[in-house]
Amino acid sequence: MTHDHDLVLRPTVAQTEAALNPPPGRNGGDLVVETLTGLGATTVFGLPGQHALGMFDALRRSDLAYIGLRVENNAGFAADAYGRITGEAAPLLLSTGPGALTSLAALQEAAAASAPVLAVSSQIPSAGLGGGRHGYLHELPDQQASFRGVVKSVHTVRTQSQIPSAIAEAWESALTAPHGPVWVEIPQDVLLAETSLPVVTAADAAPHDLPPRPELTAVAADLLSKAARPAIIAGGGVVRSDASGKLRQLAERLNAPVVTTFGGKGAFPWNHPLSLQSWLEDRHTTDFLEDADVLLVVGSGLGELSSNYYTFKPRGRVIQIEADLGKLESNHPALGIHADARLALSALLETVPVREDADAADRVRTVLDLVRERIDAQELTLEQRVLAAVREALPDRSASFWDMTILAYWAWSAFDARRPNTMHSAQGAGGLGYAFPAAIGGAVADPTHPVLAVSGDGGALYSIAELATARQHNLDVTWLIVDDGGYGILREYMTDAFGQATATELSRPDYVALAESFGVPGVRTTPDTLADDLAKSLATPGPSVVVLPALLRMFAPTHLG
Incomplete structure (x- = not known):
């Protein structure tokens, strides 16, 4: 019997001729960029280094667009954002040792947020591996070990023939639910050596589906259909799997109120009658x-x-749909369904009947009224004005990227993202410096809309170098820096805990003058002029900086009953 796939695998005469006569002057780095291109990549991020030069030299012989950042961690944040926005694996090219290690915090955030990043790192020459010679520049005893606890999977290459398959396996891993960062290691000599291998013309690395087990969705559907007071918590997995439409259909069918997590912002319409925001x-x-x-x-x-903060103690039955097996029932006993959110919600929609509940919307309004009364009683008018000004200035279709700063903590709870996959923050791992380099990646991913980054002055100092990147590539990124003279949220935490803050106050530059030194226009604004200044900057092509000197406060936490 002849199968269709047997026919596909037979090369044409032209393909055979091309394979037997590859063009001269190619090296192992060409195999890397050819494989990435064959997998569908169009853009790569990174920073060159001594051992990785074979990959970077090969870029000029490829059609891949290269976005070079000034710090490897920032390149990782940019790739993270590109992966979140496009849903594609974002290639990140790194050097050995310090170059690779500097990306770890960004890869940790990508792992926490399930962002598909494909990091390709060089390694010292093969002769120095496995207990051979020592003393190579950038050498680590076991470079892979530094990444194993951070990324989703590690893939090592030791010969040129391994390159296409290793990168294809990594690509598949990055895009199989749950999405995440992966890491490929290739020695310097393998990248530099001339290759006679055929040009990589196509690579097949389709991610695996993760469907739910039907007997589990049957039980879940039965529980939901019989519930008197069902409710839904929608997390980042709904956004990553593009399941917002399915979520809304199920919520409306069940008349179930929906809360979106900070990672799930935009997964459910903010002003929907069933939205608990x-x-x-x-x-x-x-x-x-x-x-x-x-x-x-x-x-x-x-x-x-x-x-x-782990004070939530559900009294009813919990159904948990989660693509990350390690998170399934990790915090609460549940009917655990290991599945992609979109596939699981689709399965539930096939069997869950319409549930009538005339009181659901009223119960939602009651909770939101209580929340509003609590916030209003704290006299936090400035903070709410600033957040409202940002929302007013930001176009609905524009993505925003938020650093770990007080305004972002407000935004997690109080900002209407308006659309799924438009609001992104570093709340997964919680590292500083995410917003601006991530916004660069977001602007590269979707150049049709301006992008906003929001940082405090502390987080901004992590990312200042990337003003050069934004200027070099003329990206439509507006950077709002809320300048309060220090690490504002840590100042609050320490004052609450110890009565005073230590190590939180910062000497900082004139951010407007600094931006202008990079050729990036800057403006100093006030809470009254913020909406207009932000809107003007977002509407003006190219990068810009808006600085808001302001001391913002957090709303009081209510962890306890």
Whole structure:
């Protein structure tokens, strides 16, 4: 019997001729960029280094667009954002030792947020591996070990013939749910040596589907259909799997109120009658969720932030849909369904009947009114004005990227993302310096809309070098820097805990003058002029910086009942 795939594998005469006579002057680096191109990559991020020069030399013989950042960690953040926005694996080219290690914090964030990043790192020459020679520049005793606890999978190459398959396997891993960062290691000599291998013309690395087990969705559907007070927590997995439409259909069919986690911002319409929005750091919301007799958790591990700092204690039955097996029932006993969110929600929609509940929207309004009363009682008018000004200035289709700063902590709970996959922050791993380099990656991913980055002055100092990147590539990125003279959120934490803050105050530059020294226009604004200044900067092509001197405060936490 002849199968179709047998026919596909037979090369044509022209393909055979090309394979037998590859063009001269190619090296192992060409095999890297050819494989990436064959897999569908169009853009790579990174920073060159001594051992990685074979890859970077090969870029000029390829059609790949290269976005070079000034710090490897920032290149990782840019790749992370590109992967989140496009849903494609974002190649990140790194050098050995310090170059590779500098990317670790960014890869940790990509892992926490399930962002598909394909990091390709060089290694010292093969002769120095496995207990051979020592003393190579950038040498680590076991470079792979530094990445194993951070990335989703590690792939090592020791010969040129291994390059296409290793990169294809890594690509498949990065894009199989749950998405995540992966790491490929290739020695310097393998990258530099001339190759006689045929040009890599195509690579097949389709990600695996992760469907739910039907007997589990049958039980889940039965529980939900019989629930008196169902509720839904929608996490980042809903956004990553492009399942927002399915989520809305199921919520409306069940008349079930929906809370979106900070990673799931935009997964459910903010002003929908069933939307409890994102007030997770609020006891009223926590009480409401605890009172649900059936709680459906989709694409969230119910970690620290999503569980109101582990004070959330559900009293009803929990159904958890989660693509990351390690997060399934990791914090609460549940009917655990290991599956991609979109596929699991689709399965539930096939069997869950319409559930009538005339009181659901009223119960949602009651909770939101209580939350609003609590916030209004704290006299935090400035903070709400600033956040409202950002929302007013930002076009609906524009992506925003938020650093670990007080305004971002507000935005997690109070900002209407308006569309799925438009609001991104570093809340997964919580490292500083994410916003601006991530916004660079977001602008490269979608150049049709301006992009906003929001940082405090502390986080901004991590990323200042990337003003040169934004200027060099003329990217439409507006950077809002809220300047309060230090690490504002840590100042609050320490003052609350110890009565005074230590090591939180910062000497900082004139950010407007500094931006202008990079050829990037800057403006100093006030809370009254912020909306207009931001809107003008976002509407002007190219990068820009808006500096808001302001001392913002956090709303009081309500972890306890």
